[in-house]
Amino acid sequence: MPAPSPPPSRPSSSARERPSRAPPATYSHAASLPALPIPPIAGTLRRYLASVRPLLSPGAFRRTEEVVGRFAEKGVAEDLDARLREYAGPRPSFIEEFWTDAYLVPDTSPVLNLNPFFLLEDGPDQKTAGSLVGRASTLAFASLKFASLLKKEQLQPDVVRGVPLCMAQFQHIFGSARMPVLNAPDVVESYDKSAHVAVMCRGRFYYFSALHSDHSVAVDVEDLALILEAIMADAAAVQADPSKAAAAALGLMTTQQRNTWALARANLTRDSPNNAKTLGIVDSALFVLVLDEFTPGSIHEAAANCLHGTYDLREGDGKGQGYQAGTCLNRWYDKLQLIVMSDGSAGVNFEHSAVDGHTALRFVSDIFADTVVQFAQSITSTIYSKDHIPALLDAVVRRDASTFDSKPKRLDFEFPTSTLDDIYYAETLLGDQLLQSETHVLEFRDYGKKFITQNKMSPDSFVQMSMLLAYYRLYGEFVCAYEPVLMKRFRHGRTEAMRSATAKAKVFVETWCSKFRSKSEKVAALKEAIADHSSLVKAAANGEGVDRHLFALKCIASRENVPGSEELFDDEGWKKLNHTVLSTSNCGNPSLRLFGFGPVVPDGFGIGYIIRDGGLQYTIASKHRQTKRFANTLAGYLREVKDIMGNHKKLQVRQFRHTSMDAEGGGMAEASELADHLVKGSFSEGTDVPSAGGAKARPSFGGVASPAVDLYAGYDDIYGESEPAPPPMGGVVKRRPSIDLKNVKELGVVTEITPREPGGGDKGE
Numbered sequence: 001m002p003a004p005s006p007p008p009s010r011p012s013s014s015a016r017e018r019p020s021r022a023p024p025a026t027y028s029h030a031a032s033l034p035a036l037p038i039p040p041i042a043g044t045l046r047r048y049l050a051s052v053r054p055l056l057s058p059g060a061f062r063r064t065e066e067v068v069g070r071f072a073e074k075g076v077a078e079d080l081d082a083r084l085r086e087y088a089g090p091r092p093s094f095i096e097e098f099w100t101d102a103y104l105v106p107d108t109s110p111v112l113n114l115n116p117f118f119l120l121e122d123g124p125d126q127k128t129a130g131s132l133v134g135r136a137s138t139l140a141f142a143s144l145k146f147a148s149l150l151k152k153e154q155l156q157p158d159v160v161r162g163v164p165l166c167m168a169q170f171q172h173i174f175g176s177a178r179m180p181v182l183n184a185p186d187v188v189e190s191y192d193k194s195a196h197v198a199v200m201c202r203g204r205f206y207y208f209s210a211l212h213s214d215h216s217v218a219v220d221v222e223d224l225a226l227i228l229e230a231i232m233a234d235a236a237a238v239q240a241d242p243s244k245a246a247a248a249a250l251g252l253m254t255t256q257q258r259n260t261w262a263l264a265r266a267n268l269t270r271d272s273p274n275n276a277k278t279l280g281i282v283d284s285a286l287f288v289l290v291l292d293e294f295t296p297g298s299i300h301e302a303a304a305n306c307l308h309g310t311y312d313l314r315e316g317d318g319k320g321q322g323y324q325a326g327t328c329l330n331r332w333y334d335k336l337q338l339i340v341m342s343d344g345s346a347g348v349n350f351e352h353s354a355v356d357g358h359t360a361l362r363f364v365s366d367i368f369a370d371t372v373v374q375f376a377q378s379i380t381s382t383i384y385s386k387d388h389i390p391a392l393l394d395a396v397v398r399r400d401a402s403t404f405d406s407k408p409k410r411l412d413f414e415f416p417t418s419t420l421d422d423i424y425y426a427e428t429l430l431g432d433q434l435l436q437s438e439t440h441v442l443e444f445r446d447y448g449k450k451f452i453t454q455n456k457m458s459p460d461s462f463v464q465m466s467m468l469l470a471y472y473r474l475y476g477e478f479v480c481a482y483e484p485v486l487m488k489r490f491r492h493g494r495t496e497a498m499r500s501a502t503a504k505a506k507v508f509v510e511t512w513c514s515k516f517r518s519k520s521e522k523v524a525a526l527k528e529a530i531a532d533h534s535s536l537v538k539a540a541a542n543g544e545g546v547d548r549h550l551f552a553l554k555c556i557a558s559r560e561n562v563p564g565s566e567e568l569f570d571d572e573g574w575k576k577l578n579h580t581v582l583s584t585s586n587c588g589n590p591s592l593r594l595f596g597f598g599p600v601v602p603d604g605f606g607i608g609y610i611i612r613d614g615g616l617q618y619t620i621a622s623k624h625r626q627t628k629r630f631a632n633t634l635a636g637y638l639r640e641v642k643d644i645m646g647n648h649k650k651l652q653v654r655q656f657r658h659t660s661m662d663a664e665g666g667g668m669a670e671a672s673e674l675a676d677h678l679v680k681g682s683f684s685e686g687t688d689v690p691s692a693g694g695a696k697a698r699p700s701f702g703g704v705a706s707p708a709v710d711l712y713a714g715y716d717d718i719y720g721e722s723e724p725a726p727p728p729m730g731g732v733v734k735r736r737p738s739i740d741l742k743n744v745k746e747l748g749v750v751t752e753i754t755p756r757e758p759g760g761g762d763k764g765e
Helices: 041-055 058-073 076-088 096-104 132-151 168-172 221-238 250-255 258-270 273-283 299-308 357-380 417-435 449-454 459-475 503-512 519-541 547-559 566-570 572-577 627-645
Strands: 117-120 176-179 187-191 196-201 204-209 288-291 337-340 346-349 409-411 437-444 481-486 495-499 582-586 592-596 605-612 615-623 733-736 750-752
Touching (some): 041 076, 041 547, 041 572, 058 076, 076 547, 096 187, 096 547, 117 299, 117 357, 132 288, 132 346, 204 273, 221 288, 221 409, 258 273, 299 346, 346 357, 437 627, 459 503, 459 627, 503 519, 592 605, 592 615
Parallel strands (some): 196 288, 582 605
Antiparallel strands (some): 196 204, 437 615, 481 495
């Protein structure tokens, strides 16, 4: 290998002076946050019975009442509740460890089961937004600035409506990886000193260093564009034969059951120190930047690509079984992934066990907003100074071409025969999953938030009722539905469950679908169900939920071998409550085009929705269900509401997307207002924790309530005194020392790649 040449010769940038008024420290509110309250057990049991009643037959409900009565009268409930309060005493949250374990214990593939996705709106600068390298470099640069501020604890803390939120999850968004462990729960390992980015292209792995030791950013957008061009050129040369790409696509192993991946990983590293070091470089990266040479033909394809990648089986030479050439080869589901496609469409797929949707969305909305601000600065810089528009992510960028090595390097694994077999079978098993899954997008534009609020209804509760109604109308069945309520106002808070299938919701769907009820009766039933849903959400947000308290009692009983609770948790009521047919989540933010996740039970739907002023967007995923028909039924109901409650003039929304891509692959999509609302909106909590669904189960706490709508909006500026960073999250989450990248050039599996000079031709090695 030739001696490394210096990075492209442009003037080095110096550190910018910070504003005199420093922002509040990222964790400045940690010490003042209240602990998540444990509600009185009597109230929890009463709310539990109210939650399961509409899901059960009268006879089944009577049996559940009797079971709950015995659970309380025999003293089991009081004993477990006392043990839980004792357990919670020294901990920041009574549910955190149990909830993290609920993600890490099941022997389940994260793809389609756990990891949610976001699809961003198109970038503002048409010179870069329509190209893979242009969009990837701007988003990667914004991501590095976000990571820099976070590592320096200078990232503005989340404050919603004057209420500070817990920032503890941000300790695990960068430099973290979910690690498979054979016959044991997975662990999440976080590398505090992570300073490099992993890149995937055509299933191959690359990395480049991006942050200085003081956490300042070492590369700019132009550097990143050159780095990514070099990576794509190298991947095209090394992986010129697409029929051979699948054979070396190690990322496929992260789609398998966790025991399968743990065993394959052990075999891969047992006889090869180089493989262990190479995996360490991937694990400890800040994030994975995924370069997909794929152009979605419709919004459905764009959503599916961000959720699970594409399936593209080709015939080959006609002598074999064909080969896989889809983007499903180009994923690493154990980490945060920033995915960019050939037309500049971009999204995020994130590992969910230690990070909820609200945390991931803060990252996504900030990096998108930063690209808008950067574009605005470029427009006004010829008239005003660049600082006339304040930077959103005002990180120090210190490009030092003489001393910092940011050249990209390819990582090559030494695959034993057993690993090659593992990769092949992983691809065929994943192919089955993808062919069994369907993702459909409903972009309803007749009305949105304004119409709903003008009719004095809660937008989120209105959408919840719409999904229950669509299922009932299509199948004649009232089923369990779930949305998460954000609990980050409490220390180390995650989510509480809101069970939307209430008794009043059941009355509503039956009334609306009846041929013998008047329009006024239907509207009255809808509004009553919405009011009931809204009040229950507020109670859950204040710590008066059901699922997390009972789930924690179940975990305490298992942890301390306390008998007497088996009857409650084996009862049909508990099983019905935890068979989430409609797993839903609300995520409203102008940076997003879509977001979604897979169903959490085989006969269910996963539905992510966004409420806009002039429209409602649903991303619906299912396995073996009539996904498009469900979406059409949903749209039909929404139009009925408009007909019954009165037409409302369709909002004329400013067009923002430059790419022609609507639900059928053509036409201009509805835009979102940007301006002052770029970082406002409600935030989703992603997907539910799924049941095992027939997968090989590890020892666990049994049935799990599901984690997915945030009912808070916006970031308000607030300044507070700096406090020490909060302790790491509970559960199986570990801090790891930073991997030493100084001597990786000595590895036989690392190949350095030289980016071209700006404005010049390629440089040979």
